Ligand SMILES: Nc1nc2c(ncn2[C@@H]2O[C@H](COP(=O)(O)OP(=O)(O)O)[C@@H](O)[C@H]2O)c(=O)[nH]1
């Protein structure tokens with residue numbers, strides 16, 4: 001099926017995910033077995049107060065495809081992903097790295113669709129905005145904010161990508177090495193900066209449709225202030241990435 005043998009490492013950052021994580025690990029394993037792809041999973045927990053790390057540590061004792069890394073305090077989504085990627089890259093068998101959230105917003109059922117495309121790009125971006133992509137459970141306001149942010153990134157950075165902000169992705173080993181070596185932000189912006197870094201450096205990116213499901217109902221935490229901060233960050237990336245090109 002693939003040009004070369006494939007061995008996928010997963011990075012799952014967690015902060016208070018005790019209700020989701022074990023079910024998610026089971027579901028990923030089941031899906032990967034059904035498509036016959038070798039895999040292992042690294043969970044990076046920032047010492048969640050709800051005891052997520054303990055739960056995963058217990059699980060990993062009887063499921064040797066899982067490893068838990070615990071950091072002493074909350075240090076942001078991006079730095080958690082980078083920590084997990086570095087750990088996986090020290091395993092020479094790893095050919096690809098999948099990043100996904102722990103809250104089932106990123107459905108394991110979409111893995112076959114993402115992995116089908118790995119021979120055609122350095123990064124397969126899970127996308128809500130290509131044909132076949134969907135969002136379930138977001139308010140009109142939340143959808144609008146996401147659309148505006150993505151359009152802004154697309155115009156400012158002249159990409160031809162529709163979804164830059166989903167953390168559901170497959171990186172080739174080379175792409176993962178590139179981003180851990182150079183992406184400096186540590187929070188949610190890491191996800192966008194990683195994608196732009198690859199695009200600016202000439203790596204190929206393809207989008208594959210995913211169905212994004214919101215974890216719970218409730219109000220968006222994004223306000224005008226956050227949107228303004230994002231705008232400035234996106235512009236500052238333009239200067240930074242240009243310099244390194
Ligand atoms: N290790 C770690 N994981 C985090 C941190 N912040 C968020 N996460 C995880 O990153 C993923 C995305 O976060 P989430 O709260 O779902 O973001 P949202 O979907 O944008 O509201 C989830 O798996 C979280 O548990 C953090 O500071 N450290």
Ligand SMILES: [Mg+2]
Pocket residue numbers: 101103105215
């Ligand atoms: Mg989420």
